Structures are given as structure tokens and as C-alpha cells.
Amino acid sequence: MKVTEKDVLYVAELANLELTETERARMVRDLNSILEYVDRLNQLDTSNVEPMAQTADRYGIDQGKTGTARFAYAMREDKTGPSLPRDVAMENAPESDGAFFKVPKVIER
Amino acid sequence: MDIGLLTIESARTAILERQTTAVALAESFYRKIEADDPKIGAYLTLTRERALAKAAHIDAIADKGDPLPPLGGVPIAIKDVLTMRGVRTTAGSKILNNFVAPYDCTAVARLEAAGAVVLGKTNCDEFAMGSSNENSGYWPVRNPRDLTRVPGGSSGGPAAAVAAGTAVAALGSDTGGSIRQPASFCGVVGLMPTYGRVSRYGLIAFASSLDHIGPITKSVKDAAILLRHMAGRDPLDSTSAPVPVGDYAAEIGEPVRGLRLGVPKEYFGDGLDAEVRTAVERAIQKLAEAGCEVAPISLPHTPYAIPTYYVIATAEASSNLARYDGVRYAYRSPQARTLSEMYRRSRDEGFGAEVKRRIMLGTYALSAGYYDAYYLKAQRVRTLLARDFEAAFQQVDAVVTPTSPTPAFKLGEKVDDPLAMYLADIYTVTADLAGVPGISVPCGESKGGLPIGLQILGRHFDEATVIRLAHAYEHARAG
Numbered sequence: 001m002k003v004t005e006k007d008v009l010y011v012a013e014l015a016n017l018e019l020t021e022t023e024r025a026r027m028v029r030d031l032n033s034i035l036e037y038v039d040r041l042n043q044l045d046t047s048n049v050e051p052m053a054q055t056a057d058r059y060g061i062d063q064g065k066t067g068t069a070r071f072a073y074a075m076r077e078d079k080t081g082p083s084l085p086r087d088v089a090m091e092n093a094p095e096s097d098g099a100f101f102k103v104p105k106v107i108e109r
Numbered sequence: 110m111d112i113g114l115l116t117i118e119s120a121r122t123a124i125l126e127r128q129t130t131a132v133a134l135a136e137s138f139y140r141k142i143e144a145d146d147p148k149i150g151a152y153l154t155l156t157r158e159r160a161l162a163k164a165a166h167i168d169a170i171a172d173k174g175d176p177l178p179p180l181g182g183v184p185i186a187i188k189d190v191l192t193m194r195g196v197r198t199t200a201g202s203k204i205l206n207n208f209v210a211p212y213d214c215t216a217v218a219r220l221e222a223a224g225a226v227v228l229g230k231t232n233c234d235e236f237a238m239g240s241s242n243e244n245s246g247y248w249p250v251r252n253p254r255d256l257t258r259v260p261g262g263s264s265g266g267p268a269a270a271v272a273a274g275t276a277v278a279a280l281g282s283d284t285g286g287s288i289r290q291p292a293s294f295c296g297v298v299g300l301m302p303t304y305g306r307v308s309r310y311g312l313i314a315f316a317s318s319l320d321h322i323g324p325i326t327k328s329v330k331d332a333a334i335l336l337r338h339m340a341g342r343d344p345l346d347s348t349s350a351p352v353p354v355g356d357y358a359a360e361i362g363e364p365v366r367g368l369r370l371g372v373p374k375e376y377f378g379d380g381l382d383a384e385v386r387t388a389v390e391r392a393i394q395k396l397a398e399a400g401c402e403v404a405p406i407s408l409p410h411t412p413y414a415i416p417t418y419y420v421i422a423t424a425e426a427s428s429n430l431a432r433y434d435g436v437r438y439a440y441r442s443p444q445a446r447t448l449s450e451m452y453r454r455s456r457d458e459g460f461g462a463e464v465k466r467r468i469m470l471g472t473y474a475l476s477a478g479y480y481d482a483y484y485l486k487a488q489r490v491r492t493l494l495a496r497d498f499e500a501a502f503q504q505v506d507a508v509v510t511p512t513s514p515t516p517a518f519k520l521g522e523k524v525d526d527p528l529a530m531y532l533a534d535i536y537t538v539t540a541d542l543a544g545v546p547g548i549s550v551p552c553g554e555s556k557g558g559l560p561i562g563l564q565i566l567g568r569h570f571d572e573a574t575v576i577r578l579a580h581a582y583e584h585a586r587a588g
Contacts, residue, residue, distance in 0.1 A: 003473070007473070008469070011469055011472050011473045011476065012469065014472050014476060015427060015456075015468050015469060015472040016431075016434070016449075016452040016453050016456055017453060017456050017457050017460075017465055017468065017469070018450075018453035018454050018456075018457045019457060019465070020457075023457075023462075023465070026462075027465075027466065027469055030466055030527055031466075031469060031470060031473065033527070033528050034419065034470060034527065034528055034531075035470075035473075037415075037416055037528055038416040038419065038420055038483070039416075040412075040413065040416055041413060041416050041417065041420075041486050041487060041490055042486070043413075044410075044413060044490060044493065046486065046489035046490060046493070049489040049490075049492050049493060050489070050492055051485055051488030051489050051491070051492065052488050052489075052491040052492040052495060053318065053488060054304075054317075054318040054348070054544075055304045055305075055318070055495065055543065055544025055569075073351050074347035074348075076344060084211060084212065088211045089211060089437075090437075091209065091211060092207075092208055092209060092211070092437070092438035092439070093437060093438065094435060094436075094438075094439075094440075094441035095441070101436050101437055103435075103436055103448055103451060104445055104446060104447055104448050104450070104451050105447065105448070106447070106448045
């Protein structure tokens with residue numbers, strides 16, 4: 001699967017990165033080099049292998065239960081409690097009015 | 110007293126016995142940082158006020174004759190991917206140049222509660238992405254053992270600080286080897302606990318199913334002490350394990366006679382430097398002399414670990430780094446006229462090249478039409494890699510390997526070839542993918558004086574065996 005400049009532009013849009021022309025050219029080269037190496041995963045027959053999303057599956061999960069009851073170890077009471085105060089949460093805001101984050105106008109495309 | 114040689118125990122004892130005060134000790138570390146760190150570049154931010162306040166608090170306890178907390182007055186450094194409330198936290202990135210964290214990382218908070226004095230935040234590869242600390246948005250870190258060479262990465266800063274004696278111990282993070290490999294390059298100890306052993310709350314996320322926090326120290330015992338105080342279930346991290354924490358330091362001297370060690374052939378093939386091979390084989394021999402049984406094993410899917418890692422880690426990173434959009438915190442591009450421009454320019458201007466490369470790779474792997482071929486495929490191979498370890502641990506109690514195929518390489522040597530840089534992680538990524546714990550402990554030097562590391566991997570939540578073996582080796586080597 002060869003990556004073209006068109007692919008790079010498309011993926012950059014998905015990733016919200018405005019790459020410069022030099023960056024784009026470099027990215028075509030680098031992505032192709034890495035993906036060529038990644039292609040060797042196809043040497044393996046994984047048709048009967050379950051995907052592993054995370055290793056934490058091996059502790060805590062109660063396979064004897066069904067649905068969300070299996071994750072009881074990670075659950076808490078559905079009760080409100082203290083959380084990050086708004087003024088603290090907004091301290092790093094580039095622009096705000098104290099209550100909302102301010103951003104440039106959204107322009108319809 | 111040469112403060113560069115202090116361990117956690119000797120530092121705490123010095124304060125307990127009033128050979129020094131916690132404040133005087135912290136001040137002497139700051140003088141050492143001022144003198145020695147400019148040529149190394151390990152520190153990004155010093156937390157003097159907080160450190161001296163903590164030290165004064167410890168001194169007040171000591172003055173009253175009350176019992177000193179377990180880490181009372183011990184000066185440590187924290188990798189800048191871990192948050193501390195009210196402290197500038199950059200993750201090694203310009204995009205977070207002015208970010209002041211609004212909450213404490215649980216692991217750091219637990220160490221501070223045990224009396225540790227945080228001297229400052231250390232440099233690292235940007236967002237923990239790198240194997241040489243050359244991807245820092247600020248400046249590269251130099252290896253204290255050879256200033257023309259890299260300290261390793263991404264926890265190059267913490268490893269260099271401990272190796273240079275500008276901190277007694279440090280916390281790093283490990284996603285593909287980022288604690289163990291720099292520990293190996295700098296000649297110090299680096300422990301990556303089992304995934305879920307230490308809460309990730311307050312660790313700026315790179316790849317959520319692979320990230321770990323762990324100690325970088327001068328001795329295995331120091332690593333055991335820090336682990337005991339950091340580990341354990343945290344309601345703020347639902348992936349933190351409800352598994353009891355052992356007293357790793359107290360049990361450290363238990364005999365290793367009869368433990369079975371597996372030596373996987375896939376870690377001793379092409380690409381392994383001859384001097385590293387010799388040092389590691391000699392180390393394994395020392396463990397055999399201590400009574401361990403050594404057996405050859407195979408971890409057959411090892412050649413597929415790097416491509417698996419670089420699909421999964423980058424995919425998760427592309428998702429985790431989507432939050433840096435200039436809206437609520439972090440860098441916002443000043444010239445943006447529209448919201449879309451603001452997102453794209455803030456990210457392109459704020460992120461470094463390696464971070465952008467990984468975001469692009471991850472986004473591509475997750476995009477419609479490629480998700481099954483790349484991301485899902487990699488997750489299936491991850492299962493195969495985890496099964497390799499499960500099978501091995503039916504036969505052996507620990508797996509011993511080199512930490513890295515080579516000692517520290519020269520600054521600039523691999524920056525133009527991302528793939529060559531990725532291959533430096535070849536012996537460390539498997540443990541992150543399988544979620545097993547691992548330690549790197551110094552086991553010798555190259556003819557040029559460069560440190561070499563021995564890696565010991567263990568079963569899930571069996572840090573006790575990993576620590577015991579590493580400690581036994583450390584003592585056999587010294588004796």
C-alpha cells in the first residue's frame with residue numbers, strides 16, 4: 001500500500017494538522033518507509049485470534065457475570081462528589097470570559 | 110558526604126541522624142544542579158519553593174523527635190509527563206510550554222505524602238515519543254557517562270539526573286521501553302511495573318493501553334521502596350489493579366536458588382552488539398552460580414513486536430493528542446482567523462516532527478478502509494505476543510535478555526532515520542504489549558566505558574520475583 005501526497009493531505013485533514021510543503025514531502029517518505037515495515041504483520045495468520053484491546057482484561061473482570069457487571073471492580077456509586085472547580089479548570093484558557101472558552105468564529109464551509 | 114552517591118536509605122538516615130537537615134540537603138542538590146546540569150540538560154523546571162517547604166516540614170518532624178516518614182527528605186526528580194498541581198508541566202513539548210497543571214499525579218502525590226522532596230521536572234522526548242531524548246521540544250539531554258552520546262529515551266532526563274547524582278531517584282514513564290532503555294544507557298536501574306500496578310492518573314497520556322509509571326534509581330532496593338509507596342488501586346484510574354501491593358523492599362533478600370530463568374533465542378540474534386551479548390551472558394552465568402536454573406526458550410512472535418507496537422501506540426496517540434486543539438489549554442496559534450485554522454495551526458506549530466509523524470501514522474491506521482488491515486491486525490498480533498509470554502511462564506519464572514541491542518549511540522546518529530530509531534526498542538516493546546513487568550539493571554560496560562543493561566521480565570504482578578532476581582544479581586556482581 002503506497003502512500004501518496006493525496007493520502008497525506010487527507011490524513012492531515014483528519015488529524016487537524018496543517019503541514020507545510022516540506023513537511024508533506026517528508027511525511028510521504030517517512031510513512032511509506034514505516035508502513036512498508038509494518039506490512040510484515042501480514043505474514044501471520046490471525047484469522048482465529050481475538051484482538052487484544054488491553055492487558056487489564058486479565059485482572060478484575062468477572063467472567064462469571066454478564067454485561068457491565070463484569071467490570072464491577074472499576075465502577076463506583078452513581079453519586080456526585082467534588083470535582084475540578086471551574087476557575088481552576090479555566091486557568092490555562094488561552095482566551096475566556098471566565099465562564100466560557102472563547103474561540104474564533106466558526107465559518108460555514 | 111558526596112550527595113551524588115546517596116541512596117534513598119542513606120539520604121533518609123543522614124537526616125534521621127542529623128548529619129544534615131532536609132533543607133540543607135535540598136539546597137546542596139540545587140547547588141549541584143546549578144553546577145552540573147547545564148552540560149547535561151536533564152532539568153526543565155525547578156520546584157524550589159515546593160521542595161524547600163516540604164523539606165522544612167520534614168525537618169520540623171525530625172526536630173520534634175517524631176518518626177520520619179519512609180521517604181522523609183529524599184530529593185527526587187519527576188519526568189515532565191507527570192502533573193503536579195501549580196507546577197509548569199510540559200511533557201517535553203512546546204505546545205504545553207506555559208501549561209500549569211491543575212491537579213497532582215497520584216503516583217507523585219503518594220511519594221510526596223511519604224515525605225519525598227521533589228527537586229524539579231525533568232526533560233524527556235516530546236509526549237514520551239522517542240528513544241534518545243532528542244525529540245524534546247526544548248533541548249536534547251546528554252548522557253552523563255559520555256556527553257557526546259544520548260541518554261536514551263523517552264525518560265532520558267530522569268535517567269541522566271540519577272546517573273549524574275543531581276537527584277537521588279526519579280520517576281519516569283514507559284510505553285515502549287522508555288524507563289528501561291535510558292536506565293540501561295545511563296548505567297542506572299529502571300523498573301517498569303505490571304500494567305495497572307501504578308495508577309496512570311496524572312500521567313499525560315501517550316498510549317493508554319501501553320503507558321506505565323515507574324522508578325529510575327541507583328539501586329534495585331531503591332526501586333523496590335518507591336514502587337511500594339506508589340503502587341495500588343486508585344479510584345481515579347479505572348485500569349489500576351485491585352491487587353494487593355507487596356513489601357518489595359522487605360522481601361528483596363529472599364533466596365533466588367531454584368528460580369528458573371528463560372533465555373529467549375530471538376533476543377540474541379542478528380543486530381545484537383557483541384560486547385552487549387558478552388556482558389549479558391556473563392550476568393546470566395552469575396545468576397546460574399547463585400542457584401538459578403537457566404533454560405533456552407522461544408518467544409516466536411518477537412520479530413513482529415515493533416510493527417505491532419508502532420501501529421497500536423501511534424493509533425492510541427492520535428486519539429490522545431486530539432485534545433491539544435488550542436481551545437481550553439496549551440498553545441493557540443495567534444494568526445488563526447477561523448476555528449478550523451486555529452485547530453490546524455496550533456497543532457502544526459506546537460507539535461514537533463516526531464509527534465506529528467506518529468499522529469499521522471496512527472490516524473492513517475485508524476482511518477476508514479485501513480482500520481482492519483492495520484489496527485485490528487496489530488491487536489490480534491498483540492494477543493499472540495502476550496500468549497508467547499504466557500507459554501514461557503509455564504516453564505520459567507523470569508525471562509532474561511539484553512535491555513537494548515547496543516550501548517548509547519551518538520547524538521544525531523539516528524535522527525534522520527525514524528525506522529532505525531524505532532528498532533532500538535526491539536527488546537523492550539514486547540513487555541509493554543504483554544503488560545508484564547520488567548527491570549533493567551547495569552551488568553557491565555563496553556570497552557569504551559558505556560553502560561550495558563540486563564533486562565529481567567516477570568509474570569503479571571510478580572514484581573517481587575523480578576526485584577529479587579535483579580537484587581541478587583546486583584549483589585553477585587559487586588561481590
